[in-house]
Amino acid sequence: MLNIRRETIISYAFIERNFNLLKRYLNWEILFFSYSIVNALTIGLIMVGRGSSQDVLYLVIGALIWGFLSIMMREVSDAITWERWEGTIEYTFMAPIYRITHLVGSCFFAILYGLLRTGLVLAIMPLFFGEHIDLGSANWFTMGVTVCVSSLSFIGIGLMAAIFPLLSPEKGQAATGILQSVLLLISGIYYDITVLPDWLQPLSHISPATYTLRSIRAAMLENASIESQAGNLLLLLVIGIVLIPFGFWIFHLAENYAKRVGRLKRSG
């Protein structure tokens, strides 16, 4: 029987470990954080003097949300890459824990970390843009709910992306990157999806990022209520509910494959 209390305590091991690592690599963390700010700035500044403050915010939201979703998609995969380089993956896989416990711990860290980093960048944005960013008409509740619901889908995608480093630590991160850029292209992060070529548009409709961006923009720019976004949110929820078990299943298959052909070891 799955003992929920015990599994929760165990999954905390991954959260604690990742925060410990974050502390040790704080200088890198500051560098990444500065990069996120610079990135949001460069993208937002495209519209300053060219469009309305709404247009600036449209792009800044794109940059911030994309940053958050990227963290959701990358964190689990990066943790696996890291463990493969250090060789600790063999010890983690040898431990008497359910893979679900392991991955839930990693995902939970991803959400905490993503919220923390994105929130900080968002808090800093008004300092740079002044009156160009007007958060006065934002509906924070709708935004919060959208972020939570869409996290589910991206955790699912993150689990799938994590199989790449499991199978190859050298090429795995690049493969995760490719997956990410495709989503960036089709999901209308910086433009409306109607500008995409006709043959690409169907793909936009299956990408959860499309719906995430739509609801968050509605919340931040038009003070949209949660009811008005119900359709979008329901869709996101369904995609999440499908993708998460699918992600676990793919990971499980990849783990078995790795154990059959001997992909887990680095040396020795």
Add this chain to the structure above:
Amino acid sequence: METPIYGLTVRDVTKHFKRSKKPEHKLRFFEKIKRILKPEKEIIRAVDGISLDVNIGEIYGILGANGSGKSTLIRLISTLLLPDSGTIHVFGDDVVSNSMKVRRVMNRVSVEASFFKRLSSAENLIYAARLYGISSSEAHKKAESILERLGFEAKRMDEEMEALSRGMQQKVAIARALLTTPMLLLLDEPTTGLDPKSKRDVQAFIEEIRNDRNAVIVLTTHDMVEAERLCDRVAIIDNGKFIADGTVKELLAMAPPKEKTTTTLEDVFIYLTGKELEEGDA
């Protein structure tokens, strides 16, 4: 007929790997293209029909040269590799179908220490212990006492692992394995590449655990002296096969007696495999 339940039972286990074949001569252009489309594979029989039984309280040594299949066998037992055929049971539980139960009672020390190098030993050990449901305070206490016995000053537990010597890292690796009080302890070349002092510390510690006689220990090595000193029984592995096994005494009797000196395990090894073991490390 009732078969007795051994601590560790391995029956006819095989594990083969595929590896892309190195070309025998320099390839011409079209040959290179052909290899990209259809890579030539060769099969490595890393473990090729091995059986063994180890009882509780015993140290079972596996002696073999580089690439003879020691680590592959250890990984098969520790559920990190799935066997192609054959079965492995740990205290009666199958390592494939009942892996969770097996993992609870087993731990392993490998040649390379494998830690988060920028974290301290304490942080690494607490992480590892939590995975076995051990609280951080208990882990800290236990780790301290194990490390002290290994001659590792407990006050260095808060230093980043990167700053520790290889010998010290290996001691932390041993602490990680023992923290979980395993009933089956797999030691994969635990002393290879250590300085003489660390090597003695580690060997003395393994002797201490053996004297407690309440665990099954499998130790791989290519150090003959170590095998003689620590192991109750020894198997010699070559090309994925056991070519001899028995007590040290039984093995020594296999080589033709020498006139002037007494036979050593090394003589037996050379006699049976026709190979020298890695020089400089014994």
